[in-house]
Amino acid sequence: MAEPFISTPVITDAAESPLVGHYEQGTFGNLDRGAQVTLTERFPLAICDVFAWTGSETKSANAIKRATKLALTKTRDAVSEDAQAFRHAPGRWTVIAIDPALPETLTTAVGDNATVVDLSHGRTVLRIDGGQSRRVLSKLFPIDFKSDCFPLEKGIATKHHEIFAQIQRVGDDAFDIIVFRSYARAFWHALRRSSEEVGYAVE
């Protein structure tokens, strides 16, 4: 059995998004063709890193699947209404859920097969959706976002300049971008700026 886990669930009343004061709802940029992308911050969320011990990757993937009810396998990433998970390094998954109990649930599920690190406070999840989302993301990341290269549910780890970022495709034209909390405001501004050309809405 794994050791008791150190986690700090996000308490909504006491929590503050890193985008506070910089998250203005509305439509912006070149709206000649309307807002062609929509930007949102998903907050608060439970976010964990699951790191399997060598040889326990399949068991760990199955444990994440049990804990989140995602159709996850050792090699396949997954997205549902309530949760999402993707492998960003060998034997290493980022798991995101609406349920704040995710860290404890995962810790129990993986047992001695993996370690679980609570990153609920340490990461910020931004979503871009819309017909021009790939173009906007192409301005920020050296990644081929074409559908057959970046299929639905796939997740990757990359960076924008020095900002480490993980990206998961969560819809036809929707992508979640996960960045360090401390860089969230800088990245948010870069994302907004990159979206101005195609017009964007903040919801």
Place this chain on the structure above:
Amino acid sequence: MTSHRRPEGGSAIDRDDTVGFTVDGRQYFGLAGDTLAAALLANGVRVMGRSFKYHRPRGVVAIGVDEPNALFTVTTDGVREPNVRATEIEVFDGLAVESQNRWPSLDNDLMAVNQLGGKALAAGFYYKTFMGPVIGPLKGTRFWMMCEHVIRRAAGLGRPGTARDESRYERINAFCDLLVVGGGLAGLHTALEASEAGKRVIVCELEPRWGGGADGKKESEIRQIVDSLESKPDVTLLNRTTVWGWYDGNTLAATERITDHLRTAPEGAPRHRHWVIRTGHVALATGALERPIVFPGNDRPGVMLADAGHRYAETFGVLPGQHLTVLTNNDSAYQAAAALRHVGANIRAIIDVRPEIGAGAQRLADRAGGALKLGHAVVGTSGAKGLKTISVARYNHQTKSFSGGSEQIETDCLLVSGGWSPVVHLASQAGAQPIWDEALQAFLPPDPDKHWSVHGAAAGDLDFGHDLSPAPAPVFEIRHPGKAFVDFQHDVTADDVRLAHQEGFRSVEHLKRYTTLGMATDQGKTSNIAGLAIMADALKMPIPEVGTTRFRPPYTAASLGAIAAERYGDLFPHRLTPMHDWHTDHGARMYAAGHWERPESYNRTGETVEQAYVCEAKIVRQGVGLVDVSTLGKIDIAGPDAAEFLNRVYTNGFAKLPVNKARYGLMLREDGFAMDDGTTWRLAKNRFLMTTTTANAGKVMSHLELCLDVHWPDLRVHVTSVTDQWAGAAIAGPKSREVLASCVTGTAVDNDALPFMGIVHGTISGVPVMICRLSFSGELAYEVYCGAHHGTHVWEALMTAGKPFAIAPYGLEALGTLRIEKGHVTAAEIDGRTTARDLHLDWMLSSKKPFVGSAMMDREGLTDKSRWTLVGVVSRSGEKLHGGAHVVAGDRDEPGASLGHLTAMAFSPEMNAYVGLALIEDGESRIGQHLYAADPVRSQTHIPIEIVSHHMVDPKGERMHG
């Protein structure tokens, strides 16, 4: 409509849309679609620039990126962009440009007196003039320094400004199966074929229009292909986009000019966009550039490339002159002559160096009209600010000899064609050595491989139609007395090339550097081949044996703003702590520490930084203060071997550290030097939270991963960066415990429950916190950690709880002061050159276990007594010390050698003096010595100091253990 603008023709212009622009403040009018060069030609302007060295009047020579002369500075809202080719500037209402390198005006440039310098200004002028003794003290460098200012004003290009460029720049990444470089017919056909086969295709064309140099009659064919390509979802068409670099892995760089041609940019549109294109295959359809012929007076305004003259008429409806003549060594110029005649030009003569021409050329010559002078050459030109006459003589191009006298022909425009050079630049950048083609008298790309192919004129497929031959006569220079220019932009003459040869510069690379041939902004697009041919002639070697220089990126000037893209200014990736807004709301001056923004000090109105930090430090020593330590690196270390792992990476023991206790640890690099320090907290049997210095967080994380992945893969340990997961606040001062006691619930914080280096878990204002009692300031102090989203909530709760105790926030400066007084080290002392012993941390070097660095730390050089070691310094004169100042033994007149340097300084309220830390030679034995802190360059100070122990305040640590 000016007399230069024809009533018909002009595929690029909109005759119903007149635009106004200024050159040197003078108003001109052009048509939408004009380039600046076309519009000026239409206005009868012939002088469009002054040459680099001699200030000779120069006119436009080309129609595209190869233009060497017509360079202007574009001024937009006070921002100056110099050296922009008039052939690429698209005019719009309000465009403002300035001519360059002239004084007082382009038409009347007094600096043209340089022409009198004659051979004194020839190749190697700088080398010859500014080396060795000249007159008395005016020699070598000193003479150069005296002359530099004058020379730099007298020769050069455009002047950049200092106004901040507020334009937006952007970069974008793209992936494709096929990148087609060049939107001429060859490129468009290649793209169409690939797109119909289902490939993902990107086509880049550097001009605004598609079709490249294709004949105007093919306009509908071009439109049809472009329409077809535009309808395909997997095709991206990028005009005004120059592919300028080809790098490893078929990665190409391009610059898209998005708003340069617009008066007002659409919302959100960047000025330039830098494309990074990763492609499976590159199709080069880059076309070919026409070459001039070198002859005396070939730089006079009105002498122009034949194809350029043709295209100015066809594309912009502008005739480059009223009475045209043609000089050629090949058939293509006949096509230009006939086409110009067709739109109403008066062709006075066609001068061909060849004694005979084919039927196709003859037919075109008949159509063009004018005298046909075969076996003739132009041997001179006249006209003050524009061509008036040319001198023509009978010429045998095989013997390079002249016969008979010369004949004068009145003409205001001489169209020249010296053959064509396929654009091999990108292929050359990719490593392919160009191959000389004897028939075309040009370098061609070598045989492609599976990663690239070459199409159309770029491959040497020069199809001029009309039974015309693409092969020119091998004539690059008509050698006759007079100044004959090879490189227009850098004023390099044919005689300069020969002089370089005489002076021993025989390699083409040396020729280039000595004469600066091909090194101007046009990178020798019109001059390289001619220069090479003249050098080959001098060497009496065939051209391919002389070789050509390898082309390097960029093909044309690339926008640095776009390459840097949106990473600067307000989009700099600032890293903010969870309490950032609180700090700025409470008057903090923020300080950039790497990417992090940290409070430097909280200044009240009118207060200096020094006044503020001294006050803050006093508050901590006497009461209680709160500082944001969220920037410290934090690493989660988990697994059954975590304790063993820490035992190996730290110099001191961690295996027996109890749960809920922390320990100060030191890491060495493998070479035995100190790497980083910090505290590590044992949160559970197999779980630790390591803290690192802010500066070294990334380095330590990489080090740990290396150790686990490479050195000890058998250890079952996982490391994860959790720097951003935790907000951290250090509460320090004699009253800190009382503040915590008043706000922490769920745990006691007295000395028994929370001894030095103890850890407790509790809540503050309903939020879970971890508290560790440790001190960087030397006072009774605690670090309070909570989830980052709760950071401001807990910080405010601590400030509220501390109010009765007059708590105050303190910043980096006060934190620095407190640690200097205590002699605690940071990255300023752990600078990669110091050992644990240098820093008096040898007590942390365990003798009971090996650790990273232990095998190397006892090397002779690392244990030498004379090494720089850490000491404290106190200013004896009351003067302010300066970090980085040298410590010397002598006074200002005889300072002696540096004994070391100050790593940090502050005003110590405890000692009522400026104090600092220093690393100095044999530091310990110097305690008590009176030395000096010398800062001769920055502050010009030489301050008497006393060397003291680095533990300047509370050396026994009674306060923090109390």
